[in-house]
Amino acid sequence: MCGAIVVSELGGPEVLEWTERDPGTPGPGQALVRHTAVGLNFIDVYHRTGLYPMTPPFTPGVEGAGVVEAVGDGVDHVAPGDRVAYTSNGPIGSYCEARLIDAWRLVKLPDEISDEDAAAVMVKGTTVEYLVRRTCPVQEGDTVLLTAAAGGVGLVACQWLRALGATVIGTVGSEEKAELARAHGCDHVVLYRDEDITERVREITDGALCRVAFDSVGATTFDACLKSVAPRGLVVTFGNASGPVDPVSPLQLARQGSVFLTRPRLADHYATPEETTEGIGALFDMLVRGAIVPHIGARRPLREVADAHRDLEARRTVGSTVLLP
Numbered sequence: 001m002c003g004a005i006v007v008s009e010l011g012g013p014e015v016l017e018w019t020e021r022d023p024g025t026p027g028p029g030q031a032l033v034r035h036t037a038v039g040l041n042f043i044d045v046y047h048r049t050g051l052y053p054m055t056p057p058f059t060p061g062v063e064g065a066g067v068v069e070a071v072g073d074g075v076d077h078v079a080p081g082d083r084v085a086y087t088s089n090g091p092i093g094s095y096c097e098a099r100l101i102d103a104w105r106l107v108k109l110p111d112e113i114s115d116e117d118a119a120a121v122m123v124k125g126t127t128v129e130y131l132v133r134r135t136c137p138v139q140e141g142d143t144v145l146l147t148a149a150a151g152g153v154g155l156v157a158c159q160w161l162r163a164l165g166a167t168v169i170g171t172v173g174s175e176e177k178a179e180l181a182r183a184h185g186c187d188h189v190v191l192y193r194d195e196d197i198t199e200r201v202r203e204i205t206d207g208a209l210c211r212v213a214f215d216s217v218g219a220t221t222f223d224a225c226l227k228s229v230a231p232r233g234l235v236v237t238f239g240n241a242s243g244p245v246d247p248v249s250p251l252q253l254a255r256q257g258s259v260f261l262t263r264p265r266l267a268d269h270y271a272t273p274e275e276t277t278e279g280i281g282a283l284f285d286m287l288v289r290g291a292i293v294p295h296i297g298a299r300r301p302l303r304e305v306a307d308a309h310r311d312l313e314a315r316r317t318v319g320s321t322v323l324l325p
Contacts, residue, residue, distance in 0.1 A: 002023050002097035003302070004099075007057060009056055013309040018303050026070050029072060030072040030102060030103055033099060037064065038324075039321075039323070040309075040322070040323055041088070041123050041124070041152070044309070047060050058093070060095050061095035062094060063086060065122070067084070068084055077108075078108060088266055097302075107284075110284060112288045116322050121292070124320060125287070127238065128160050129280075129283050132161060132164065133282065136234050138211075138212070141165060141166070142211045143166070144161055145215075146171070147213075147217045149170025149181040149186050150170070150178070150319070154170065154216070155180070155319050159184050167188075169189075169201055169205075171189075171190045171191075171197055172190070172191060180318055209228055209229055210228055210233060212234045212235075212236060213233070215239070216239030219245055226259065231258060232257060234262065235259060236263075297317055298322070299324055300321065300324065302323045305323055
């Protein structure tokens with residue numbers, strides 16, 4: 001038996017309940033992984049509340065790191081004893097001490113990457129990978145607007161964009177978060193509670209605006225992002241921390257200068273073993289050579305995940321929160 005968090009009905013953090021269950025035995029193509037660290041992500045909130053529809057009961061969580069305990073028939077790229085991690089390109093369920101998982105989703109961890117660092121960055125890092133390498137291949141000299149620059153995805157994005165030679169304009173909610181964003185590669189910081197985002201972007205760029213805006217906040221920042229990109233620029237909305245974005249008329253995109261708009265998902269960029277291996281390989285390369293250093297803002301016992309959700313929704317977190325089984 002092992003511990004797991006189960007959601008029996010959709011709702012607030014209080015619906016996250018600890019229970020005991022048998023994780024089972026690996027079938028063909030599966031592995032049994034005992035978690036050593038689990039990542040916390042805003043998508044977990046969306047699943048818990050029903051913004052992204054889920055049918056209870058279920059165990060939330062989309063990323064984790066741990067040790068393989070057993071494998072089923074046909075599994076040859078991981079073996080018992082291997083340190084492994086995975087990202088959110090498959091069924092949810094990482095809020096537990098041990099689980100069965102399709103083995104193709106697992107990647108071995110290099111010695112240079114700790115279990116906690118992996119759990120802190122698998123979803124956030126692979127999100128940044130597909131955003132800056134595939135959704136909009138960022139080039140040296142590009143100016144980029146990034147909302148929530150001191151969040152888990154934001155701090156990874158600041159570092160990756162710095163490595164690419166981009167100029168990063170990041171939005172944050174406090175001076176403390178501004179300092180953290182700057183320390184991780186953000187060139188200009190906008191305090192969105194006190195400053196108009198688009199006006200500051202115009203000032204910083206001398207009216208040229210940005211080639212691309214990466215927006216994970218959603219409802220409260222989308223309009224500013226749309227107005228902050230240059231003609232034929234791109235707005236990438238990939239999160240809903242403040243709520244989903246209202247419908248957008250195609251004519252509005254035309255009026256902003258033939259602006260492009262996309263709403264990508266990690267699952268569509270990590271849909272095959274080949275894409276998964278290539279994308280995570282790019283992330284691990286950045287981690288091993290020190291271009292990206294995960295920032296773990298908090299560590300909590302998995303049993304206290306409800307409090308972690310409360311902090312995340314209240315925007316009291318910085319960087320990544322790691323849950324410890």
